[in-house]
Amino acid sequence: MTILIKGGLVIGPSGASHADVLVDGETIAALYAPGRGPADVETIDATGKYVIPGAIDAHTHMQLPFGGTEASDTFDTGTRAAAIGGTTTIIDFAVQRYGEVVHDSLAAWHAKADGNCHIDYAFHMILGGVDDESLKAMDRLVTDEGISSFKLFMAYPGVFYSDDGQILRAMQKARSNGSMIMMHAENGPAIDVLVQQALQRGETDPIFHGLTRPQELEAEATSRAIWLAAVAADCPLYIVHLSASKALEQVKAARDLGRNVFAETCPQYLYLTLEDQLGAPGFEGAKWVCSTPLRSGKQSHRADLWQGLRTNDLSVVSTDHCPFCMKDQKELGLGDFSKIPNGIGGVEHRVDLLYQGVVDGKLSLARWVETIATTPARMFGLYPRKGVIAPGSDADIVVYDPNAHTRISVETHHMNMDHSAWEGWEIDGGVDTVLSRGTVVARGGTYTGRAGHGRFLKRGLSDYLL
Amino acid sequence: MTILIKGGLVIGPSGASHADVLVDGETIAALYAPGRGPADVETIDATGKYVIPGAIDAHTHMQLPFGGTEASDTFDTGTRAAAIGGTTTIIDFAVQRYGEVVHDSLAAWHAKADGNCHIDYAFHMILGGVDDESLKAMDRLVTDEGISSFKLFMAYPGVFYSDDGQILRAMQKARSNGSMIMMHAENGPAIDVLVQQALQRGETDPIFHGLTRPQELEAEATSRAIWLAAVAADCPLYIVHLSASKALEQVKAARDLGRNVFAETCPQYLYLTLEDQLGAPGFEGAKWVCSTPLRSGKQSHRADLWQGLRTNDLSVVSTDHCPFCMKDQKELGLGDFSKIPNGIGGVEHRVDLLYQGVVDGKLSLARWVETIATTPARMFGLYPRKGVIAPGSDADIVVYDPNAHTRISVETHHMNMDHSAWEGWEIDGGVDTVLSRGTVVARGGTYTGRAGHGRFLKRGLSDYLL
Amino acid sequence: MTILIKGGLVIGPSGASHADVLVDGETIAALYAPGRGPADVETIDATGKYVIPGAIDAHTHMQLPFGGTEASDTFDTGTRAAAIGGTTTIIDFAVQRYGEVVHDSLAAWHAKADGNCHIDYAFHMILGGVDDESLKAMDRLVTDEGISSFKLFMAYPGVFYSDDGQILRAMQKARSNGSMIMMHAENGPAIDVLVQQALQRGETDPIFHGLTRPQELEAEATSRAIWLAAVAADCPLYIVHLSASKALEQVKAARDLGRNVFAETCPQYLYLTLEDQLGAPGFEGAKWVCSTPLRSGKQSHRADLWQGLRTNDLSVVSTDHCPFCMKDQKELGLGDFSKIPNGIGGVEHRVDLLYQGVVDGKLSLARWVETIATTPARMFGLYPRKGVIAPGSDADIVVYDPNAHTRISVETHHMNMDHSAWEGWEIDGGVDTVLSRGTVVARGGTYTGRAGHGRFLKRGLSDYLL
Amino acid sequence: MTILIKGGLVIGPSGASHADVLVDGETIAALYAPGRGPADVETIDATGKYVIPGAIDAHTHMQLPFGGTEASDTFDTGTRAAAIGGTTTIIDFAVQRYGEVVHDSLAAWHAKADGNCHIDYAFHMILGGVDDESLKAMDRLVTDEGISSFKLFMAYPGVFYSDDGQILRAMQKARSNGSMIMMHAENGPAIDVLVQQALQRGETDPIFHGLTRPQELEAEATSRAIWLAAVAADCPLYIVHLSASKALEQVKAARDLGRNVFAETCPQYLYLTLEDQLGAPGFEGAKWVCSTPLRSGKQSHRADLWQGLRTNDLSVVSTDHCPFCMKDQKELGLGDFSKIPNGIGGVEHRVDLLYQGVVDGKLSLARWVETIATTPARMFGLYPRKGVIAPGSDADIVVYDPNAHTRISVETHHMNMDHSAWEGWEIDGGVDTVLSRGTVVARGGTYTGRAGHGRFLKRGLSDYLL
Ligand SMILES: [Zn+2]
Numbered sequence A, B, C, D: 001m002t003i004l005i006k007g008g009l010v011i012g013p014s015g016a017s018h019a020d021v022l023v024d025g026e027t028i029a030a031l032y033a034p035g036r037g038p039a040d041v042e043t044i045d046a047t048g049k050y051v052i053p054g055a056i057d058a059h060t061h062m063q064l065p066f067g068g069t070e071a072s073d074t075f076d077t078g079t080r081a082a083a084i085g086g087t088t089t090i091i092d093f094a095v096q097r098y099g100e101v102v103h104d105s106l107a108a109w110h111a112k113a114d115g116n117c118h119i120d121y122a123f124h125m126i127l128g129g130v131d132d133e134s135l136k137a138m139d140r141l142v143t144d145e146g147i148s149s150f151k152l153f154m155a156y157p158g159v160f161y162s163d164d165g166q167i168l169r170a171m172q173k174a175r176s177n178g179s180m181i182m183m184h185a186e187n188g189p190a191i192d193v194l195v196q197q198a199l200q201r202g203e204t205d206p207i208f209h210g211l212t213r214p215q216e217l218e219a220e221a222t223s224r225a226i227w228l229a230a231v232a233a234d235c236p237l238y239i240v241h242l243s244a245s246k247a248l249e250q251v252k253a254a255r256d257l258g259r260n261v262f263a264e265t266c267p268q269y270l271y272l273t274l275e276d277q278l279g280a281p282g283f284e285g286a287k288w289v290c291s292t293p294l295r296s297g298k299q300s301h302r303a304d305l306w307q308g309l310r311t312n313d314l315s316v317v318s319t320d321h322c323p324f325c326m327k328d329q330k331e332l333g334l335g336d337f338s339k340i341p342n343g344i345g346g347v348e349h350r351v352d353l354l355y356q357g358v359v360d361g362k363l364s365l366a367r368w369v370e371t372i373a374t375t376p377a378r379m380f381g382l383y384p385r386k387g388v389i390a391p392g393s394d395a396d397i398v399v400y401d402p403n404a405h406t407r408i409s410v411e412t413h414h415m416n417m418d419h420s421a422w423e424g425w426e427i428d429g430g431v432d433t434v435l436s437r438g439t440v441v442a443r444g445g446t447y448t449g450r451a452g453h454g455r456f457l458k459r460g461l462s463d464y465l466l
């Protein structure tokens, strides 16, 4: 089928041009100066609207087993919500646990996703057990499976934790096969001490989740990961969910040296705070228990993160979508914050929340598109198939309406959650139409896609390495 | 006329896609997925070649009066050479001298350029005499004349020099009208002391031009300009011809703070050195007398500048094209380096010289295009008319052949110079075809353009300011 | 005469020891373990008290002509007040104005001081006109006159201002003869623009004196002086009256590189603020008009300066004593802050004010003594004659009582001022007894010295240079 | 007995004064201006010589069990050698191994030292097993045993290693009881990976000991310790044997923030290199296997460390004296560098080696005394009993002769080693006379002391904390 998206302002990472976009089948066939496209095709009127590449969420955890329960969105419900919100690709994390064979773990994740996704998807691989065998598997994943990024944890001793020797070995391997190491950078052993001390003092409310994870322990781990990557011959390193000013300083310092160091942040760190959300009365704060935690609004974290996005010291905004319902899930931590499953759901709202940054004068339109679509594609080996409106690229396209108005609420969202972390937030704009590989999957608020439309994407290596 | 540029790899600032580009009249009409364009039009075969936006040289000095002589390229000879080398826009500097009325100065520069240019051109304005009247003129130039950037000098006391009070006033004005302050950042009063001391010691050879302009005095002035811009409410500041590691550190520090501070470097600082070129035997070094000067090859300047280009701490590569012949011009400084006219000619070679950086693994293809075309356009208010291959943009296009080989020499160059600063340099690539506003002006080494084709461009404000 | 100071805790820059101090004539004859001194001499009972070296105020301006009037303390009244407050040496500034012969200026200052001082004194030389002649004079002052430090101004264009070329030349000279360059580091030309703009807006109150001298212009000048000193082969540089966090950062950065860069601050910057003092209602703020100005209490200046004292990034505390009465003097600036004579008087209170820092937990006892006595002596070539309690040193000794209580007021102070900048401040301690070269000049609040006791000190070179 | 040390230049941390020192019994009774002391006592003629406080070596390992053998100096032989070299106090490390009761370990060390020492000695405590019990013991050691500093290891997993949780707990305890945490800062788990990889590649020579401990892993651990100390409310932290530029940068950054962070270096890092010593032909390099390792002479480590000593970013020079003979000890690592016992012996030579820095223009006389005597005393709670020449202090005094000449050799040294790490080094000066608590223990090269003279010193808290 052929569609001409007419009259819109096409926005890419370096700026905006008026152009009409011709979609033919699954890909973009042509871009025309306004009015120069074919006359005899179906059209989508984008007059007064923005035409942007479908957004890419490079950090999601659909149906992740964690803390004795499982993230509440399946690949079905989660990718459907993503699509409605303008995200047309997710990169989820397959998980190898200590003692598991990497390929078995990967197969398990393929089984979860296969046939269930509404949009295209790819996998990073979490390595919970770095050893001779899993190191060898890294090569095969890069070569054969289209998986070119591996996540390690400096937190969660006894669960996902790798020690510095394991980290170094995985980094050396990544350096040799061209892949990327992604790092959850928090000093787990030190945090565990603080958590035990807090619990012993009877400090059990959700806010103590944040207070026992001080930014110094994120900054420290970020710094350590950067040092270890240096020892591994400047192995490419991507810090996930960076939340704090002092951690950002570490990334800046490395980038000033020209190091292959990158970082993402998430909407929750740009907008929410330890006091206002995590410190909400009673057990309410449990909704915002995630790691890294929300940071104090009395410090400059949020302003610093917005600035980092502008200066490209923060390259990407992902959601770290990892939803848990209050009932039966978050409630596991009633009376003991350390038992609250860690995670916030937001895969549906990232495009909107970052657009609000444009409205607020914090980001340019070009940088909005770059941080939510183009850079994730380039960072993780999906460009130019994804992340850009260009002839030959997949026709993943969002028509975004700057004159719309969006109100976020559990009443209206599509994620499988019994609450919203963003309840009542209002956006001065809204998703109008979403195409995934040429198919309109959402239009005017109506979902028109289907599970199974989404395909697994084999990724190449990152574009950012010289 | 309609032309389809077929089979090439179109390179933009975020990456490359195979696409065919349809030129209709002066602009780009459409981009097609390979093979999807119209069949019945004239074609340029770009198979195996790169298709890039025409390059923009944001810093040239055609027929500039300086040191008792005048830069040897006219707007005619200089823009012709630029076009042959793949540069389809220059931004030259109109000069207001102390005591002159700004609009008269501008009129004089228009008179020089009008009808003589082979490619499109714009002007920055040099303010040699900041006072109440010239400050008022700044507003009018922005509003009416399409001139949105103003250059000041911290060097050359008694010639172009502004004191810190004048600089501050001009910055305040720029802050209020949205324009950009460009700064020649060297501490002139201190340099003049070192120059006089050197001459008194009988140190008259060209190399002393460099030795009397130590990098500390470039770093100091760069730092000072950044402080003054802070006092002027973060007035946008663009450091021209940054040459040295310590100056780059100042820019980095400001950019880490999210400041509106930008810098350009030039090919001469990326490749040439104080010892090898400026220190050439006899008077030979005079060819490379320019300010800021070439820096020592024993220090890390060149590597640091290449890294700065990668990290975007250096945003632009311009030439500072300011050619003087040895005979009758550079020779004015025989026996006294301080009398050698300052300047190097290179407007013809920038696209090639930076491409060599790609070949050498120092820049990505995308970053090559960004630093020579896209960023200059965005920085100086020409985007998306210039600097990008997009529907509706001016059809300023270069087909670049990575399999060609280019040897630079005075025997073959087109600039009006009796020597080449790059004599004998070889490039692993070459310009194949150049279009300016839809007209093929160079093809296979033959020049096909004409003086008068180029038009004056009124510029808008910079894209980089939030 | 022979005196034994018994029972005290002798404090030096590295700590405290109980010891008895034998003074014989003008010098210290011996230090004894408690009780081991001679029994048959006059004693001063220092039991429960601190015995410290007489303090050195390295920055005073007795009877300085400024702004059409003259500082209100003569060498007589000013040194008397100093003595009462525990300061037994001042280093005042002789002033060469533009067009004057350095030796004539020095002679004029000797004439003012000779026979009038109650304590020993030395001179720095202000060079208001750096030229061939005054540069030659620098050598002679170092060699013959015991003047080994020269102050330049980056502020006050048309009065004391030196341009960067002059500064560089003076620094080169200082580097060659071993002397120290002292710098008033504020960007005068930029400040003058801000002052004129404020006055044009009708902003005439004293607080605008501070608002037109933003810390960025102190930081800039500090940075510039450091760069120029680098060009002068790391000429020793001493920044006077450092007041602001960003200026301190410049000094820190240089000191981290091992540079010969030093700085002093003054009590007013450690305690007072732009809002509370300079912004006092009506014309009251004129009392605190000094340059560099008091800084905002909403920023971290004061905490940063105290920390700088602890870390030795600030080496010295001086007063910059430059008193003007409100009547007939400060009042010159009624209706125009720029006409208010710049200066605060405080030579009498520095020892107390810094001791309060000890009480408040901001400085150690050892560091108190070091910053007010030992380091000034070492910095300016007076050690070990001054600045230490050691056999053979001048018997300049203060017995300080930590159980006393001091209240500062114009009612009780001894400076020739019609107000106090410290009116009502209370100190948890007090000066008990003061000896100058073996003579008790103050005891139990009674002054027992005399004008003419003080002698001119020829100084050597700084101890701090390797 | 009473002795007058006459005619010398007494050097303290802030400078030098001519004075005569009266020793009476074990302490200093008085300091006199030259010639003012008693006439009827035994004298030591120090004319033309320096009189300095006996040096303090804050880091020694007498008869330390390590790697299957034991350090070759006993408390007898080691302290005798120290005394001859001008060191009159050592602070050795008692060792609690994992599973041991702290007080038992301490008792064992007392048993080794008691009655055997020639000079006074104190202990730090190494905690090899941080747990509830050993944490409680820390309080008792501070309160009852005069042990106010505790050393932890980030290196040597399975031997002395503490994980970050243990480190944090010990730091919290130290913060609460006022004691100091000393840190061996190298990332052991990462180093162990590099060591295993090197051995697998057949890289077994001593130089690979250095190559598998890159400075990045020292810098990382240093940085991490500083972050953890921040989480422990700025617990005082002392980095031992800092060897590398990048580690020093971490310390500098912390000190610029006013943090309670200190560091020592050792003579081997100031003079010796990876290439020249550790890379000596065959197995010779084993003599210089120590951790942290010697660093590359091609980088700026040594110059940076000397500069750090000047700027007080390095506060102390200790030896880390841990001697092993080549025969039967170092030889354990023939064919496998990882089996070479780690350690260099030098307790006898530190005073001389640092004095050579004075001769070479790298340190002032005052700073020489401060880094080897005064600061160690103040840092570790021994001041003013030790570390200063003052009435009432212990009469630990060294008369140092700047006109002597010292040649270091295994032929002449007094340590129990079959080689010298400093063989053939020449010093332009030499130790003349050494007094320990009033007893002359060495004079003119003849040893006159005895085992058992030295006493255990109970230490107080550090002077450096506010
Ligand atoms: Zn994570």
Ligand SMILES: [Zn+2]
Pocket (backbone or CB within 6 Å): A059, A061, A320, A322
């Ligand atoms: Zn995650």
Ligand SMILES: [Zn+2]
Pocket (backbone or CB within 6 Å): B184, B240, B241, B291, B292
């Ligand atoms: Zn210039």
Ligand SMILES: [Zn+2]
Pocket (backbone or CB within 6 Å): B059, B061, B320, B322
């Ligand atoms: Zn130029």
Ligand SMILES: [Zn+2]
Pocket (backbone or CB within 6 Å): C184, C240, C241, C291, C292
């Ligand atoms: Zn001043």
Ligand SMILES: [Zn+2]
Pocket (backbone or CB within 6 Å): C059, C061, C320, C322
């Ligand atoms: Zn002053």
Ligand SMILES: [Zn+2]
Pocket (backbone or CB within 6 Å): D184, D240, D241, D291, D292
């Ligand atoms: Zn160690």
Ligand SMILES: [Zn+2]
Pocket (backbone or CB within 6 Å): D059, D061, D320, D322
């Ligand atoms: Zn050790």
